[in-house]
Amino acid sequence: MRHLLLTLAVLAPLAASQDRKSPTTRADSQTADWPQWRGPDRDGVAKGGGWSAEGREEALWKAEIGIGYSTVSIADGRLYTMGHDKDAEQDTVFCFDALTGEEIWRHEFAADTLAKMHIGGTLSTPSVGAGLVFVQGRFGKFLCLDAKTGKVRWSKDLGEKYKVKVPTWGLASSPLVLDDMVIANIGRLVAYAAKTGKRIWKTAKDYGFAYSTPVDVTYRKKACLAVFNGVGLLLLDKKNGKPVTSTFKWKTRYDVNAASPVPVGNDRFFISSGYGKGCALVAARGKGFKLLWENKEMRNHMSGCVFFDKHLYGFDESTVKCLDLEGEVKWSRRLGKGALVIADGKLVVLSQRGKLVIAKATPEEFSGISSTQVVSGGVCWTTPVVWRGLIYCRNSLGDLVCRDHRSTKRAR
Numbered sequence: 001m002r003h004l005l006l007t008l009a010v011l012a013p014l015a016a017s018q019d020r021k022s023p024t025t026r027a028d029s030q031t032a033d034w035p036q037w038r039g040p041d042r043d044g045v046a047k048g049g050g051w052s053a054e055g056r057e058e059a060l061w062k063a064e065i066g067i068g069y070s071t072v073s074i075a076d077g078r079l080y081t082m083g084h085d086k087d088a089e090q091d092t093v094f095c096f097d098a099l100t101g102e103e104i105w106r107h108e109f110a111a112d113t114l115a116k117m118h119i120g121g122t123l124s125t126p127s128v129g130a131g132l133v134f135v136q137g138r139f140g141k142f143l144c145l146d147a148k149t150g151k152v153r154w155s156k157d158l159g160e161k162y163k164v165k166v167p168t169w170g171l172a173s174s175p176l177v178l179d180d181m182v183i184a185n186i187g188r189l190v191a192y193a194a195k196t197g198k199r200i201w202k203t204a205k206d207y208g209f210a211y212s213t214p215v216d217v218t219y220r221k222k223a224c225l226a227v228f229n230g231v232g233l234l235l236l237d238k239k240n241g242k243p244v245t246s247t248f249k250w251k252t253r254y255d256v257n258a259a260s261p262v263p264v265g266n267d268r269f270f271i272s273s274g275y276g277k278g279c280a281l282v283a284a285r286g287k288g289f290k291l292l293w294e295n296k297e298m299r300n301h302m303s304g305c306v307f308f309d310k311h312l313y314g315f316d317e318s319t320v321k322c323l324d325l326e327g328e329v330k331w332s333r334r335l336g337k338g339a340l341v342i343a344d345g346k347l348v349v350l351s352q353r354g355k356l357v358i359a360k361a362t363p364e365e366f367s368g369i370s371s372t373q374v375v376s377g378g379v380c381w382t383t384p385v386v387w388r389g390l391i392y393c394r395n396s397l398g399d400l401v402c403r404d405h406r407s408t409k410r411a412r
Contacts, residue, residue, distance in 0.1 A: 034385050035075040036127035037174035037213050038260065039341070044306035044383070046343035051389040053346060053358040053369040055405040060390065061101030065094055066398045067113075068121025069302075071383045074098050075128040078147065082135065083398045084121035086113045091122055093135050093143070095150060098387060101402060105150035111137055114170045119378065119396050123170055124213075129177035130194055138170025140186050144197060154197030158186045165208070167230070168254060172211045176225075178238070185210045189227065189241055201241040207231055211258040219244060219267055219284055226269060230255030233271055235284060248289035252277045259304030262312065264325060268292065270312060274301030281325065293327045302381050303339035311363045313340060313347060320349060322363050330363040339383040350374075350384040350393050356403065375399050 032048045039046055066083025068091075073080045079098040084091050091111040095104040113120035127134045128147060135143040140159020145152055158164065164171070164186050173185035182194045188206040192199055209230025216238065217226050223238040232250035236243055250257060253275035262270040264281070269289075272279035278296035282289040298305065298316045305314030305323075311330065312323045318337050322330040336352035342361050346369065349357040354375040360367040378397035385392045389406030 032388055033075045034387050035073050035129060036177055037071070037073075037125045038304075038383070039385075042176070042213075042215050042260070043262075044304065044341045045308060046341060046386045048388065049344040050407055051344060051386075051405045052407050053405070055356075055370070055372060055391065055403045059374070060402045060404040062402070063094075063096065063101055063103070063400045064398050065394070065400050066092055066121065067119050067378075067396060068123065068398065069382050069396060070122040071125050071394070072385050072392050072400070073126050073128050073133075074385065074387045075147070078104065079392070080126040080128060080133050080147075081394075081400065082122040082124075082126060084111065084113060086120070089113070091137060093126060093133065093145065093150070095133075095147075098390070098402075107143075107145055107150045107152070109137070109141060109143070111139065111141070114138055116169055118169075121396065121398075123172040124174040127175040127177045127182070129182070130180065132194060134175035134177060134182050134194075136171065136173065136175050136184055136186075138172065139166055140164045140171060142175070142184050144182070144194070153195075156184075156192075156197065158184060158190065162186060162188055162190075162206070164188075164206075167209045167211065169211070169256075172258065174213045176214050176216070178216055183214060183225070185212075185214055185227070185229075187229070189214065189225070189236065191241060201239075203236065203241045207234075209255040209257070211256055213260050215260050215263065217263050226261045226263065228257050228259070228261045228271055230257060232257070233261055233269060233282065233289065244287070245284055246288045248282050248291075250277075250280070258302050259300035259314075262305050262307050264307050264312075268325075270305060270307065272298045272300035272305060272314070274299045274317060279323075279327070281327065295327045297321065297327060297329050298323055301337060303337075303383060306340065306342050308342045308361050309363075313342065313361060315339065318352075320347075320366070322366075324363065331366045333366040337379070337381060339381060341384060341386060343386040348384050348386055348391060350380050350382070352379050352381065354380050354393070354395055356384065356391065356393060372403075374403055375401050 070082040176183040207229040252273040279298040280294040338351040340349040378395040
């Protein structure tokens with residue numbers, strides 16, 4: 001796979017609202033890094049501020065990384081991502097200098113393309129912690145790499161070991177790094193010691209269809225994992241993987257529940273699925289869940305919602321919407337399928353056709369600030385990432401672009 005680098009030039013997003021943080025603990029991260037799927041607190045909200053919604057005309061740097069949908073993770077100034085080479089039948093994990101785009105290392109491993117009604121390629125996103133990079137392939141290959149060198153520390157073929165029935169579009173869940181533990185979701189959840197690869201626990205049950213990445217929460221003073229699988233939503237004990245609640249059943253066509261569950265306070269969780277299913281707000285009560293409401297106003301096909309200032313922002317199929325916690329639509333704007341994060345009180349949206357749209361994260365109205373075509377070709381279903389005034393976007397063809405949105409003062 002040929003790497004193309006143009007050295008020419010997203011920021012550190014903002015702290016989550018206190019309302020969101022109080023009932024569902026997260027890592028109390030003060031860093032501007034984005035070390036794993038959906039950021040330092042796994043909520044799609046970036047930390048930091050002081051960047052410009054109007055970026056520079058030219059990209060800061062670009063790279064060709066191979067086909068797929070993996071987004072980027074950033075830690076200690078290094079960017080990690082993945083792509084697939086169809087001809088070589090291999091996936092590649094890349095490490096770049098996040099500022100300059102210089103390639104530092106790459107690690108390749110054999111993998112089929114798995115093109116089913118789309119171009120195929122990588123799905124999950126690398127996760128970084130304790131000087132290590134964790135990668136999960138769509139067939140169950142699980143790798144722990146040295147973050148500095150890319151050398152393999154340990155690896156597991158979870159697909160083979162647990163006889164995983166790979167779902168139609170492949171395993172899409174990203175590794176979840178929590179302190180000294182890393183959790184793999186292959187339908188069955190398995191926890192390992194991050195440094196050694198020694199298994200800590202595995203769930204007794206295979207829940208199947210691992211498209212969604214679990215989220216760490218606190219329920220009744222117990223550290224838990226909120227897991228949204230092909231069957232529905234449940235909470236597991238973080239220490240041993242045992243169920244804390246029964247499963248709230250949520251049946252979707254093709255069993256695709258791909259968006260991570262969103263904690264919204266007071267032991268409540270927002271879940272959403274595409275294929276016409278819709279969304280719901282449920283509350284954990286005792287050993288089960290109570291349905292608070294359900295409607296079809298938000299159908300997250302691939303990209304999940306972000307909870308910010310008592311409102312939910314996300315893609316209802318091809319339309320960006322803002323919902324309140326009663327399920328009422330505050331506004332909508334059709335952009336085509338895409339993905340978004342929130343940084344410094346702004347929506348950072350990448351549309352399916354490669355347009356980067358920045359708008360105010362407010363329930364009053366869709367208030368656009370800027371709109372720029374940043375990548376062309378393929379489709380953009382990958383979540384953009386904001387880090388220290390730089391915004392990273394990619395398309396399914398493997399074009400990774402770094403846009404410079406640093407303020408004039410910071411960019412000097």
